[in-house]
Amino acid sequence: MPRFSIIVPAYQVQSYLGACLDSVLEQSYRDFELIGVDDRSPDGCGEILDGYAARDERVRVLHLPENVGLGRARNAGIEAAGGEYLIFLDGDDTFTEGSLRAIADRLDATGEPEVLVYDYARTYWDGRAVRSRDGAAGAFRTGQDRADVFTAAEREDVLNLLMVVWNKAYRRDFVERNAFRFPAGYYEDTPWTYPVMLTAATIATLDRVVVHYRQRRQGGNILATVSRRHFDIFAQYDLVFDYVQERPELHRWLPLLHARMVDHLRTVGNHPDRVPAEARREFHERAAEAESRHRPEGAPARTVAGDWRHGPLGRLARTAGRTVNEVGPKAGRAVAQGLLTTYQAAQRRLPLDRQLALFSSHGYRPPACNPAAIQAKLRELAPGIKAVWVVDPEYREDVPEGLAVVSPGSREYREAASRATWSVSNVPFDDSAPKRQGMVYLQTHCGTPVKRMGTDLRDYPAAGSSLRFNEMLRRVDDWDYSLSANHYSSQVWERVYPSDYRTLEYGYPRNDVYATAGAAEVLAAREELGVKPGQTVLLYAPTTREYRASYRPGLDPAGLVRALGPDHVLLYRAHFLSEHEPVEAPGVIDVTAYPSVERLALAADALITDYSSLMVDYANLDRPIILFADDREVYRQTRGTYLDLFSGRPGQTPGATAGTEQELTELLRSGEWRSGANDELRGAFRERFCAFDDGRAAERVVRTVFLGEATPLPVVPLAERTTAPRPEEL
Structure with a gap:
């Protein structure tokens, strides 16, 4: 025992x-x-x-x-x-x-x-x-x-x-x-x-x-939670009094229990976030009846009447008080940033447009990532809903033809942001368009959280110094949905972005292509990049480093290709938040500006990365993944990761690892990166993180968020899926 x-x-x-x-x-x-x-x-x-x-x-x-x-x-x-x-x-x-x-x-x-x-x-x-x-x-x-x-x-x-x-x-x-x-x-x-x-x-x-x-x-x-279930409290106190009434030795407690019950009922009935407003009168009538029924003989009556200060008028009064005492300084700061235009104010008085959706990705860069995949599926399943993309003017020429685009802060943007029923992004929209009642916000995120995120960055000043955590959480409170690729991501997002949204464990729409693409798509991606038949293509995609103002990867792309020989091609993709100097060298293709990282992944025989979430996406292809980082200890101290990436443990490490350029070169030349042991690591990694990426994530999102369907499409088990073929198989 x-x-x-x-x-x-x-x-x-x-x-x-x-x-x-x-x-x-x-x-x-x-x-x-x-x-x-x-x-x-x-x-x-x-x-x-x-x-x-x-x-x-x-x-x-x-x-x-x-x-x-x-x-x-x-x-x-x-x-x-x-x-x-x-x-x-x-x-x-x-x-x-x-x-x-x-x-x-x-x-x-x-x-x-x-x-x-x-x-x-x-x-x-x-x-x-x-x-x-x-x-x-x-x-x-x-x-x-x-x-x-x-x-x-x-x-x-x-x-x-x-x-x-x-x-x-x-x-x-x-x-x-x-x-x-x-x-x-x-x-x-x-x-x-x-x-x-x-x-x-x-x-x-x-x-x-x-x-x-x-x-x-x-x-x-x-x-x-506002609900009629708060009426359960009456039955619960009935049970307490029944227990005591059946035991004469406990009757001395009846006055105390009666007083405690009345205080408890008053608290629940007066709380603005418990009993629905339309049921509050009924609750107080039930409370008065319970007070009378359980009142000990000879005890004075106690009031359980409602208090106007805790009802709708009370909320109005408290809001007014906050406006005077708290909002004033914030309004002053808002004035310094610029007030909404009269035009936007007028737009916000108009009804929401249920045929309008606002999209953005990566801080108003060209359409990409999960939002782009969702918008493409929305156009297929609900063509009557117009999608408008918010794109910074410097990227307008990179927007595919046929997409409606507005510039952030413009009159067109203010109109769209004031009227759109749906908003979809992988980063927050700016504060120039406060959320209206009835709007639906979907946060898709930029990837599976490999490195520390959100509130966890409080402990990492080098990475979190630019974050205003209270402001960040205020924006999180606008979310209605948080898209998650796997159980692991859900746990992290819900903890580091704590708020009252619904998590959609649907997989990542941007990864749908890995389950739907065939040989033609793989060959077309390689031909578009100029890859010759038989060449081994390595996609090198490091993430950014907040601890260095101008990060340069500890890898010489040209030197690596020279060491590997002409039968290798290195696709170099710098992180969009990193300062970048184009790389021009034989065998190296700088794809930093390439619009689709998913298409690059289809073309590659293997991925080389460090702490980037791209490793999780790429695992869907079941192709080799190599981790290279020469700053592990510094990164651990300045940003940190949730996964023990270089431990060699199943479910933590996706494949072979290297800590220096020499180690990486020897690893690639020896062929160890394709070993059975690394295949097993990748298999465990894929099983942990790719459970929902079956090619139908975008459809699940559209059917739930835009079409209001209650039951998501079933997920195809990992063992039953088809995956885009490896280049070596073609």
């Missing part, structure tokens, strides 16, 4: 679940079982739990056949538990280091109490951890006039601590003896916590922050 059964229910927390599980499994105290409960989560939670179970025998996973909600998912964990104590941890929260040892020691010191209560700290996206006010005030301390072990009657202030399930450890025989279980619905902690705390004959406290309680910026708390 393990000391602890730690129950972790999981539903749509894939971005945080790994950190949660790690915080448990990396504890120094190891006498526990971890029971992960997949509550039929539609994201990758089930797979994540299974992965941990495969690696650690202490982990067991329950996959529920249907979504039952947090309370009943915890019940499933209780039924499977075999530990002496039950501990609950939500899938987006974490334990602090050394917590389980501290809990075990405190249980030993206090004689195995039925309940141990410990403290928590709220953690925020910016890294702050703020201990609870009760803990900071010393509420968990014992000694002097506070006994180590007590009942709620002996120390009533323990009921003032946060009444949730996850800040306590429960002796399992006590739970089973009293048949404690969670009900379905919202506020399920209420009919668990009050009966438990009032019934326990022995309670102890631990003066320590055990749980880091994650505070999501947007969308993480279901109790902050």
Whole structure:
């Protein structure tokens, strides 16, 4: 029998679940079982739990056949538990280091109490951890006039601590003896916590922050969602009062419970983000009825009437207050940047145009990447929707014929940005066109996050110095959809761009061509570049370096081709954010300005890159990938990567690696880059990152975002796909 059964229910927390599980499994105290409960989560939670179970025998996973909600998912964990104590941890929260040892020691010191209560700290996206006010005030301390072990009657202030399930450890025989279980619905902690705390004959406290309680910026708390499900609170308090009424020895608690219920109902009913506005009157009527029905004999009536300050008028008043107190300075800055023109203001008063979509890519460069692939599919499936591209004037001549184009900041741009129902981009639009209600924003991203991104760059000043994080997050709050190529990307995006958008795990539209192209497309790409039959084409595409103002790759393209011989061609593609001097040398083709990196990939026999996400896209072709970087330690310190690229580990490294130009040259000349071992690495890499890139990603996006279809097209399994043929096979 393990000391602890730690129950972790999981539903749509894939971005945080790994950190949660790690915080448990990396504890120094190891006498526990971890029971992960997949509550039929539609994201990758089930797979994540299974992965941990495969690696650690202490982990067991329950996959529920249907979504039952947090309370009943915890019940499933209780039924499977075999530990002496039950501990609950939500899938987006974490334990602090050394917590389980501290809990075990405190249980030993206090004689195995039925309940141990410990403290928590709220953690925020910016890294702050703020201990609870009760803990900071010393509420968990014992000694002097506070006994180590007590009942709620002996120390009533323990009921003032946060009444949730996850800040306590429960002796399992006590739970089973009293048949404690969670009900379905919202506020399920209420009919668990009050009966438990009032019934326990022995309670102890631990003066320590055990749980880091994650505070999501947007969308993480279901109790902050406007819904009629908040009416569940009435049934939950009915359960509490039924439990107490059936036990005369607990009747003394009825006045306190009544007061707590009234305060709780008032809070929920008055909260602007809980009860729908049209149901608020009904809620308050139900609250008044519950107050009267559960009022102890002789107790004074308590009001649960609504407070106008928390309704729509209240929001208006608070907004007005913010306008006076906060918006003024921002408006001043906005004036300095230039106000919207009268024309744009007039356009914003007109209805949105449901036949208009705004597109951009790479900061108003020519159409490319995922937005371009989506726009092409949109033209096929919904030709009535007009696509307008925002392109900087210096790139206008590079725009393919037939596309509608506007310049950023122009009158035409302001009109399109004010009226378009849909906006699609792989980077943010600028602030000259604030989002209107009813607009739909799709963020496609520029690639799978290999290097650190978003809020993670706070710890890397060299890379993140140009970012204004609050401004960045304000723009993220405009997203309605975030496109993801794989489960891994979803977890990173949701964590580093925390907000309330919907993740679309559909694959990357720009990669569709790798599954649809045939021999003709591959040959045409090579012929267009002037490649001769039989030549080996290497695509060299390094990413940018923020730590150097003018980065030059530590590779001499001309020298490499000379060493390899005339049967090799090197396609050199500098990153679009890097300063670039054209390379002119025999056997080297500078393709930095080439419009389609996907077409270059089709032409290449192998990819040479460093930390670029292109490695993930290229893996779809199942052709060799070589990693070359001579600045690994500097890059690790200044930008960092999520993947251990040069470790040689499956799922982390896509193929052969080199740290110097000499190593790279020897690797290519020896043929080792085509070895079976590197094929196996690439296979594992492809399996991890290319699960959804089956050639229909763009269609999934268009059908979901633009056509409103609820069920995405099924994904063709990796083993059943066809891939563009390798040049050597032609």
